Amino acid sequence: MVDVSLGLGTFLSTSKHIFESGNEINDVTVVIGNESCDLDSAVSSIIYAYFLCIRFSEEEKDRNVNNGSIIIPVLNIERKYYPLKTEVKYFLNTNNICEDSIVFRNEIDLVKLHEEKKLKLVLVDHHILPEDLQGLENSVIKVIDHRPIDKKSNWSNEVVIIEPVGSCTTLVADEIIKENKNIMTNENVALLIYGTIILDTYCFSETVKRYTDLDREIVNQCKILGKIDISEDDLFNQLKESKNDVSQLSAPQLLIKDMKTVYNIPISTLTTLAQDFLQKVEAHESIKSHCKEFNASVCIILGVDWHEDVHYRDVYVYYEDDSTDNEAPCEAQQKADFIVQHLIDYSLLDLELIKTIYSGYLFKQKDTTWTRKHVIPVVENACKYFIPQ
The missing domain is CATH 3.10.310.20 (DHHA2 domain)
Incomplete structure (x- = not known):
């Protein structure tokens, strides 16, 4: 398991290196967002994978074992489309997460891992598997989403968190705070969650009305635990500007x-x-x-x-x-x-x-x-x- 004491960026680059090294791995926990790969999906997958890695690292330490497991977030697009996700690339770069440390959907064979019985799959910001992954249901161990429940959804209640909040990142942060709020003292973790919720809720706009009390509570926790000093309005304007900057796109x-x-x-x-x-x-x-x-x-x-x-x-x-x-x-x-x-x-x-x-x-x-x-x-x-x- 990766040493997470060095921070979020190191966790990502080390996890990717271990995955690509060809070393024997017993199981791979993949945290993946939806195919639009907006900021909510990207940040939810990265932060939840980091949280799981910390949890499992502490369990390994308690048992004094290393079981050959790895946890990696995957952005659900091909690498060639990453430059199109202007706000995602901007905000991850701002928080010291470079493109080279990220695993993209076309760089991991989920079906093969499933067939080898090595895959544990966590779905964030969606709760229905796409057509090309329909056979992977038995590998899904967790589902976190904030969308209306699809009638095709048949997950057991034990693995599902689906609540109608403004941002999936809110649900991810809520679980983290309840279990290990010290993770939120990492400035990059807190800022990524803070910014994502602000963008998803249009900075708590009363016109759009896309937020709940829990969204507001998590943002306040981010400010306190992560010691964030940038205002909601300033960060929202930065993210909105980066998202709308399509001047270089055809x-x-x-x-x-x-x-x-x-x-x-x-x-x-x-x-x-x-x-x-x-x-x-x-x-x-x-x-x-x-x-x-x-x-x-x-x-x-x-x-x-x-x-x-x-x-x-x-x-x-x-x-x-x-x-x-x-x-x-x-x-x-x-x-x-x-x-x-x-x-x-x-x-x-x-x-x-x-x-x-x-x-x-x-x-x-x-x-x-x-x-x-x-x-x-x-x-x-x-x-x-x-x-x-």
Whole structure:
């Protein structure tokens, strides 16, 4: 087991080195976030893995054994996409976590570890395994999430913590504080949690209303235990600026920056309104290429814009149109129409059609409190019941 007394950065680099060294390892505990790899997922996986490593190191010390185990956090994207996660890269670098010390999803074979009976899997910031990992259920030892519970979820209560708080990092920190609050005296640990919750809750905005009393309590504990002196507003503005700094990203990269896939439908969240994105010269070709890259006939773009304390959202549902003028709607259009109808009928988005553009529908979202985590279950349900005509 790694010596964690040297801090968070050393834990990460040493864990990765041991994993890649080829030395005999009896079991690997992997802590992994969701496929969007936003700041909440990235920090939750890193901090919870660090916490587990400290816990197991103390257990080994008590038993005076070394059982050939290793604990590593994994960022759930390919390494080549890391530069697109601007706020993640910025905040990890600020806290002395360099890219070279991180293990990415394409650098670890979870299925092989599972087949060798070496894998212990911890899911943070999601609670449903993606399609390519569906056979790994028996390796899951813990689930921590703050999303609405998916009906497909069938984990036992012993391994699950799912609570509707503003940030998954809040639940991670809550467990740490209850068991070993000394970990929170590490300035990097406290600051990473502090900043992530502030960003996730939009700095406790009353307009967005994405926080609970527990989010606020954990942030206060971070300030006290980690002796944090940067104000919430200042750190929020820094993180917001880094997240919105997409000046070096192309239109295709913007679509991948914050994306999840549901029933083979890419759902991208932008840091600008979809309406503004669609005005880009390369927007249409970028969307078409995006669908081709992910073998999708339909994609969804969720736009978000934030000016001071005013929040704007819109939704664009696109389909690949391969029909002629004389034909009935193609299957992709039928699916897009079915999803749109579900979003109108079964969600509280309060959508207002702005216009049709390219082969897609652009809506203003009047209820701005609904985010992607609320949209996904509606899209999943639509896809489940869609039957092409």
